[in-house]
Structure formats: C-alpha cells, structure tokens
Amino acid sequence: MTETTTQTAHAVTMMMPDPAATTGGEVATQLGTELAINTGQIGFTDAQRAALRQLGIEDATDGDLAVFFHVCQTTGLDPFRKEIYMIGRNTKLTEWLDNGEGGRRKVERYVTKYTIQTGIDGFRRKVREYAHRNGDTLAVEGPLYCGDDGEWKEVWPGKTPPVAAKFTVIRNGEPFTAVAHFDEFVQTNNIxxxxxxxxxVVGQEPNSMWAKMPRNQIGKCAEAAACRRAYPNEFAGLILTDAAQPTVIDGEVVEQHRPPQRARGTSALEARAAAAAAAKAPQPAADDTPAVTKPLSEASRRKWLNKMFALMGEGKAPDREDQLIVIAGILDLDTLREHRDDMTDDELRTVATQLNDWKTTGALEAQVTELINAWSLREAAQADAAAHESAPAEQGDLLDGGDQS
Known part of the structure; x- marks a missing residue:
C-alpha cells in the first residue's frame, strides 16, 4: 500500500459516520428529545416552534416555517444543533398599484425575506453521509492558507488575514479543490x-467575526466550496452561513436593501429606525395621506416590552439607565426618556426589532455596548464644553472629538 493510499484510508476511518447511522429526515431522531424531527412528521410541533423562536425567527410566517421544515426534513439537518438556519433580513420591495383613476402609483415597503443557510457542521456531516451512501472513499486536505507570494501554509501566523484559503475533498482518489479569496468572501460593515x-459612507471593514477569526472564516468558505465540488448535485441549493452576503437573498439580488444589519453602533440608526417602522406598513405615495399603524393592544404591547427587556438583558444592559440610553440611541433621540415605557407603539416596535436584528447577526452585545459608550462620550464632551464655555476654541476641539450624532 502506497503512502497516499495509507493516508487516504486513515482519513476515511476518521471521517466516515457510523455505518448504522441513518440518513435523510431520520438522522435527527437520534436526539431522543421532544425537539427531534421524526420520520413521518409533517410540520414543526409546538415545542419545536417555541425553540425556534428562541433562535430568532419568531416573526416567521407559517409558510416560511413550512418551507424550513421541508428543507430540514429532506436534508436531515438539525436546526436545534445549529446545522441549518433560517435567517430573516429586511428587504425593500417595489410594487405598482392601481390608483383608481386609470393610472398606477409606485409603492415601496420593507418586508422580511428569509433565506435558509447551512452551518459548516451541516456540510461536514452531509459530505460524510453522501460518501457512506455511495460507498465512496473520502479524505480531505486543508485548510491551507497563502499570502501574496502564493505559497500555501498549514498555519498562518500573521496578524493580517490570508489572501486565500484552499481546501480539498478527495472522493474515490479524485481531488476536488476549492480556493476562497478573502476579499471575495469577507463580510463587512460600512464605516x-x-x-x-x-x-x-467612507469605507468598509470586516464585521466582528471576520475581524476576530479571519483564518477560520475563510477556511470554512473554502471547505464548503470543496464539498460542493465533490458532490454538486447533493449540495445544490445549500448556502454556507459564513459565506452568505447580506445583500443576496436565495441567490437573487433585490432592488435595494436598507443599510447592512451589522453596521457600526450609532451609524445608520436613522435609516434603521425608518426601515423598521416601514416594515410594518406600506410606504404611502407622495400624494397619499400617511398610513396609520394599527395600535397595539395592552397584551400585545406588554409582549413587545417583555421582548425588548429580554433582549436588553442578553445585550448586557440590565440597568434602567443603560436601557434608556439604548432606546435613545436606536430612536436617535437627543435626551433620555423618563420611563422605558414612554414610547409610541411604532417606537417600541422599532427598538425591539433592531435589538432582535442585532441578536440574529450575533452583534447584540457589541452594538449595545457601543451605544452606551457613545452616549457616555457625548455627555463627557458636553460637560467639558459647558465648563469651558468662555474658551470657544477649546470648546470646538472637544465637540469635534465627541460623537454628536
């Protein structure tokens, strides 16, 4: 047996799933809990829906959940093990409506569009299942990283991100190699x-995950692409979460999006607040009277408030004053409200929706912290400016250095 054959055989032993394991929708039944998706099940149970709400898709319609269940069942991927996700993003849609006078008017509104994305663990599990099902030998090489010199390395010690990552899936001795370039896959925030x-907007920078773990992120993109090349039919339609760009929904670029969900701190808060409010009702045409949002019932408002308080806690802002600062930051207010309940229904929806968006993207704590820090800096600058009111030049310097948004 050659060295290559020996290496491949060892890799197969390490990678292959238990031959007794089942595939398809039966895989999830091994959990043995009420969250398991059982063979013959036709939809998510109440317990499963409750768990999914905790994963950030509480606003999904029954139709969206039905599609998600179908994909989970047919692929055998488990959403409760974070192998597969359904991620909602606010999308601007344009419609042309009859105006009743023989003409048409353009109406724009924001709706939540859901895209189903697969985590890297889902790709790793499925490629082994496909190999076992087909009786294929399977091995992998990588990830490897390279810089501008084009030299591939197993370890990338530098502080700067690698130029690209490479991963190879070897199926029946045939290599399927994929190269992922960092600048093509990196997810960014506007500056x-x-x-x-x-x-x-003056530039862009990697979002929190890509800035913190650039090697890991680009390596996963290359690995998923190699799995797709080795089994193109089986992986058709599966999107890797870490490679999905916020501006692409199910492979189709929509006409226009609101600012990316992972924008920095107080930046774009004006647009986000307007977009969140617009998501609740169609935008009126210029010659129409403004649409009136249906008031919340007392019970519904209490649910929105409880949701907001829960998200504040998850964002490490349990104190009343910090929560008032976060509310002011999201609503772009110059002063703090006296009570957290001093919000209109639309303002409450806007705050809760924004917090939930940040939670969905994994940026909740960072964004909440940045809002609180920005407010503290502004208060400090204002206090210093008041103390030096008799020195205009120094006052101007202080204000220029503070966040006056």
Whole structure:
C-alpha cells in the first residue's frame, strides 16, 4: 500500500459516520428529545416552534416555517444543533398599484425575506453521509492558507488575514479543490463619517467575526466550496452561513436593501429606525395621506416590552439607565426618556426589532455596548464644553472629538 493510499484510508476511518447511522429526515431522531424531527412528521410541533423562536425567527410566517421544515426534513439537518438556519433580513420591495383613476402609483415597503443557510457542521456531516451512501472513499486536505507570494501554509501566523484559503475533498482518489479569496468572501460593515444629515459612507471593514477569526472564516468558505465540488448535485441549493452576503437573498439580488444589519453602533440608526417602522406598513405615495399603524393592544404591547427587556438583558444592559440610553440611541433621540415605557407603539416596535436584528447577526452585545459608550462620550464632551464655555476654541476641539450624532 502506497503512502497516499495509507493516508487516504486513515482519513476515511476518521471521517466516515457510523455505518448504522441513518440518513435523510431520520438522522435527527437520534436526539431522543421532544425537539427531534421524526420520520413521518409533517410540520414543526409546538415545542419545536417555541425553540425556534428562541433562535430568532419568531416573526416567521407559517409558510416560511413550512418551507424550513421541508428543507430540514429532506436534508436531515438539525436546526436545534445549529446545522441549518433560517435567517430573516429586511428587504425593500417595489410594487405598482392601481390608483383608481386609470393610472398606477409606485409603492415601496420593507418586508422580511428569509433565506435558509447551512452551518459548516451541516456540510461536514452531509459530505460524510453522501460518501457512506455511495460507498465512496473520502479524505480531505486543508485548510491551507497563502499570502501574496502564493505559497500555501498549514498555519498562518500573521496578524493580517490570508489572501486565500484552499481546501480539498478527495472522493474515490479524485481531488476536488476549492480556493476562497478573502476579499471575495469577507463580510463587512460600512464605516461612516460625519453626523446627522451629513453622515456618509467612507469605507468598509470586516464585521466582528471576520475581524476576530479571519483564518477560520475563510477556511470554512473554502471547505464548503470543496464539498460542493465533490458532490454538486447533493449540495445544490445549500448556502454556507459564513459565506452568505447580506445583500443576496436565495441567490437573487433585490432592488435595494436598507443599510447592512451589522453596521457600526450609532451609524445608520436613522435609516434603521425608518426601515423598521416601514416594515410594518406600506410606504404611502407622495400624494397619499400617511398610513396609520394599527395600535397595539395592552397584551400585545406588554409582549413587545417583555421582548425588548429580554433582549436588553442578553445585550448586557440590565440597568434602567443603560436601557434608556439604548432606546435613545436606536430612536436617535437627543435626551433620555423618563420611563422605558414612554414610547409610541411604532417606537417600541422599532427598538425591539433592531435589538432582535442585532441578536440574529450575533452583534447584540457589541452594538449595545457601543451605544452606551457613545452616549457616555457625548455627555463627557458636553460637560467639558459647558465648563469651558468662555474658551470657544477649546470648546470646538472637544465637540469635534465627541460623537454628536
């Protein structure tokens, strides 16, 4: 047996699933809990729906959940093990409606579009199942990383991200190699300059996960692409979570999105607040009277408040004052409200929706912290400015250095 054959055989032993394991929708039944998706099940149970709400898709319609269940059952991927996700993003849609006078008017509104994405653990499990089902030998090589010199390395010690990552899936001795370039896959946030109406985008930077673990992220993208090349039919339609861009929904670029969900702190909060409110009702045409949002019942408002308080706690803002600061930051207020309940129904929806968006993208704690820090810096700058009111030059320097958004 050659060295290559020996290496491949060892890799197969390490990678192959238990031959007794089942595939398809039966895989999840091994959990043995009420969250298990059983063979013959036709939809999510109440317990499963409750668990899914904790994963951030509480606003999904029955139709969206039916599609998600179908994909989970047919692929055998388990959403409760975070092998597969359904992620909602606010999307701007344009419709043309009859105006009743023989003409048409353009109406734009925000709706939540859901896309189903697969975690890297889902790709790893399925590629082994496909190999076992087909009787294929299977091995992997990588990930490897390279810089501008094109030299591939197993370890990338530098602080700067690698230029690319490479991963190879070897199926029946045939290598299927995929190369993922960092600048093509990195997910970014906008960098803003200025305040208020003068705020503008001046650049982009990697989001929190890509900035913290660039090697891991780009390596997963290369690994998923190699799995797809080795089994193109089986992986058709599966999107890797870490490779999915916020501006693409199910492979189709929509006409226009609101600012990316993972924008930095107070940046784009004006647009987000408007977008969140717009998501509840169609935007009126210029010659129409403003649409009136249906008031919340007392019970519904209490549910929205409880949801907001729970998200505040998850964002490490359990104190009343910190929560008032977060509310002011999201609503772009200059002063703090006296009570957390001093919000209109639309404002409450906007705050809770924004917090939930941050939770969905994994940025909740970071965004809440940045809002609180920005408010503290602004208060400090205002206090210093008041103390040096007799020195205009120094006062101007302080204000220029503070966050006056």
């Amino acid at each position: 803003y300059e200025g305040t208020g109406q003068g705020r503008k």
